[in-house]
Amino acid sequence: VAIAELTIREKEVANRERLLAAEVRAKFGEALAQAFKLKLTEDLLETALNGFRLVQARVTEGRTPPLEENMTLVEVNRLRSMREVVAGKTEIAFLELRNLLGMKPEEPLRLRGDFADLLAPLPTLSEFTGQALQTRPDLQGVRAIETLSEAQIEQARAAGRIDASVSAGYGRNNFSFPVNGITNTGQLRPVQDIFHSLKFGITLEIPVRNRNQGAIEAAVANSQAAAKRLEFAELTVRREVAAAFARYQSSARAMEIFRVGVRDQANANLDVVRQTYELGAKNLIEYLVEERRFIELENEFIDAQLETYLARVEILRAANAPDLIKK
Numbered sequence: 001v002a003i004a005e006l007t008i009r010e011k012e013v014a015n016r017e018r019l020l021a022a023e024v025r026a027k028f029g030e031a032l033a034q035a036f037k038l039k040l041t042e043d044l045l046e047t048a049l050n051g052f053r054l055v056q057a058r059v060t061e062g063r064t065p066p067l068e069e070n071m072t073l074v075e076v077n078r079l080r081s082m083r084e085v086v087a088g089k090t091e092i093a094f095l096e097l098r099n100l101l102g103m104k105p106e107e108p109l110r111l112r113g114d115f116a117d118l119l120a121p122l123p124t125l126s127e128f129t130g131q132a133l134q135t136r137p138d139l140q141g142v143r144a145i146e147t148l149s150e151a152q153i154e155q156a157r158a159a160g161r162i163d164a165s166v167s168a169g170y171g172r173n174n175f176s177f178p179v180n181g182i183t184n185t186g187q188l189r190p191v192q193d194i195f196h197s198l199k200f201g202i203t204l205e206i207p208v209r210n211r212n213q214g215a216i217e218a219a220v221a222n223s224q225a226a227a228k229r230l231e232f233a234e235l236t237v238r239r240e241v242a243a244a245f246a247r248y249q250s251s252a253r254a255m256e257i258f259r260v261g262v263r264d265q266a267n268a269n270l271d272v273v274r275q276t277y278e279l280g281a282k283n284l285i286e287y288l289v290e291e292r293r294f295i296e297l298e299n300e301f302i303d304a305q306l307e308t309y310l311a312r313v314e315i316l317r318a319a320n321a322p323d324l325i326k327k
Contacts, residue, residue: 004147011141018137021325022317024100026310031093032111033306038083038090040298044291045079052076075288082295115305118312119252128319129241133234135320142233146226171197240318248311255304263301270294 052072058064095105103109122128133139174194182188273290316324 004144007144007147008141011137011144014137015141018317018320018324020100022313024097025313025316025324027093027097027100028111028113029306029309029313031090031097032113032115033302033309034086034090034093035111036302037299038086040295040302041079041083041086044295045076045083048072048076048079048291071285071288075291115309118255118305118308122248122312122315125242125245128245128315128321129238131321132237132241132319136237137320139230139233139237142226142230146230149222149226166202167199169199171199173197237318241315244311244314244318248308248315251304251308251311255301255308258301258304262297266294266297 052069052075055064055069055072059066059069094109098105098107098109101109123131172194270290273287313324315321
């Protein structure tokens with residue numbers, strides 16, 4: 001019973017480690033996504049500032065009406081405001097990651113990594129399911145509870161049987177009195193003698209009444225409940241792995257559609273509109289509209305990457321994959 005209880009505690013610790021590792025990976029991805037959004041906003045702000053300087057020069061030369069300068073300044077200030085909001089969210093994400101890592105808020109933290117390998121091949125669903133059923137510590141803990149319940153049944157049954165114990169003892173007693181006696185030869189001698197004793201005994205514990213039937217029935221009920229919990233836990237593990245795979249497959253497809261059919265085209269559209277605006281073929285409003293659309297789409301693409309990354313982390317967590325903690 002003691003060994004089974006120790007095993008349960010060890011599996012609880014291992015399961016907390018698994019969940020914490022997944023949480024750290026997920027928070028890392030969120031912080032990385034916010035850092036990418038901050039970099040995007042800063043790059044766009046720098047481009048807007050360069051454009052504002054160009055418009056200022058045109059206004060000074062009299063080639064552009066002052067209204068365009070004011071409109072460009074509004075866009076620059078809008079991007080500055082957006083940058084402050086994104087910077088705040090990024091700082092919060094970094095603080096939360098530091099907290100999970102056990103770091104102080106003021107300690108420096110730099111992230112290394114990207115979302116480049118999100119479509120790297122993974123083992124099959126059946127392989128991950130089998131691994132989860134074998135290695136998930138929470139599932140192993142439920143199995144240990146079932147083993148403990150069986151041991152408790154045997155313990156209760158043993159307490160209901162006749163039990164005998166044998167005892168033996170040896171005693172050596174030295175008795176004396178503060179007086180003297182006279183021996184056969186007429187000499188004085190202290191009154192004293194040593195006595196040896198040997199004892200044997202048998203103790204029988206005979207259960208009367210119900211032979212501990214109440215405890216046995218309670219232990220059997222606990223064992224049956226443990227078996228049901230194990231069955232439900234295995235079903236839950238299968239569902240979690242399957243759900244994680246479904247989430248990853250859908251998010252990966254969405255990310256690829258976004259990358260090939262949306263993001264690349266939006267980037268090309270912005271370049272064309274920017275060039276035509278600089279050449280005078282497009283007005284400022286058309287350029288600003290296209291730029292805002294590009295910012296929206298780029299942020300949505302980062303969100304799609306993050307969702308795919310989180311889905312991969314969820315697969316590692318559900319399957320208790322070795323990469324969850326090792327890398």
